[in-house]
Amino acid sequence: MSRIAIVGNNGSLVLNFRGDMIQAFLRAGHDVLVCAPGLEGTEVERTLRDWGVDTQDIFLRRQGVNPFSDLRTLTALYRTFRAWGAEAVFSYNAKPVIYGSVAGRLAGARPYAMMTGLGYAFTVSTWRARLVRAMMVALYRVAYESCEAVIFQNPDDRALMRDYGALPASTDTAIVRGSGVDTDHFRPVPLPDRPVFLCAARLLAEKGIREYAEAARRVKGHHPEARFLLAGGIDDVVPNSVTRNELEGWEQKGTIEYLGYLDDVRAGLAEASIYVLPSYREGTPRSVLEALSMRRPVLTTDVAGCRETVEPGENGWLVPPRTVDDLAEAMNWMIEHPERWGEMGRASRQLALKRFDVEVINKSIMEVMDLSPSSMAVGA
Secondary structure, three states: OOEEEEEOOOHHHHHHHHHHHHHHHHHOOOEEEEEEOOOOOOHHHHHHHHHOOEEEEOOOOOOOOOHHHHHHHHHHHHHHHHHHOOOEEEEEOHHHHHHHHHHHHHOOOEEEEEEOOOOHHHOOOOHHHHHHHHHHHHHHHHHHHHOOEEEEOOHHHHHHHHHOOOOOOOOEEEEOOOOOEOOOOOOOOOOOOOOEEEEEOOOEHHHOHHHHHHHHHHHHHHOOOOEEEEEOOOOOOOOOEOOHHHHHHHHHOOOOEEEEOOOOOHHHHHHOOEEEEOOOOOOOOHHHHHHHHOOOOEEEEOOOOOHHHOOEOOOEEEEOOOOOHHHHHHHHHHHHOHHHHHHHHHHHHHHHHHHHEHHHHHHHHHHHOOOOOOOOOOOO
């Protein structure tokens, strides 16, 4: 039995993204502490405590690099790990990986990091992004040097971190394809008999939201019966996010039906016949895995993280990122071939069961962390 501290950047999303993993740790007899901002007094905290999990609300700014606030985060995590007696630390998201890993090593624990994607700094080329990227590379190198192993969700991200010099040759790595999907929770439901597209993501430029909206406008001109749903929260913190004015404009023109943020995305997926994610880069997109599990054909981009979720022509199509023409063409193809939706959806479900089931993913994570009897070899 080990005492495992888990560090994330958003308390409200802990159960959505790490609930199954936490349950797997608990079933294996481990003690668990969850550290994240925005936990205190929430339903998420109450649920975790009902499970027997300890919680700690932490100060953490998701964006920007401020030496004073980041030192405060590092110090708080170090003290928390020492006081609680953490033996292993599992961190995910950018800042938790950086400060959770370093604090864990300083506190005498075994740090493990999961890279769930590389984010804004690695997907755009503005001067600001390049500056942030240079700082992040330096910080990641310090964090990775502290880790027992770094878990990547796709080989492209691992290769990129090596190319930038952020990943030391001495650091063990493993590939675990995403956070997994609960295939029992995301059960198949019947497909609608009309073309309804859904994109569910944070409303950021790098998720391809603007390309989705423009492709929808073009396609709707030829196929007015098609519907285009968009779900997700507005993120005012991240640069180049979709604005409320843009959303209102798309809605007023009848291009997009905005569903807001969905606590349970199953309702949106049940209404959709095709799932779309035109992202610029991902770790392994959770929303696509949920769509696969619910037997939906998928249109996504041929980029790191996304390309592993689609076998072209079998369960959907891959299109180049940042392009509207190819996305609109793929949408038109789906509308014009409704007889293929069923077989593509069945192929999606089989892919979810074979490659992305949460039980398989959690077993792999525990093996990397040497928390299960049969330890998996991790190598560069």
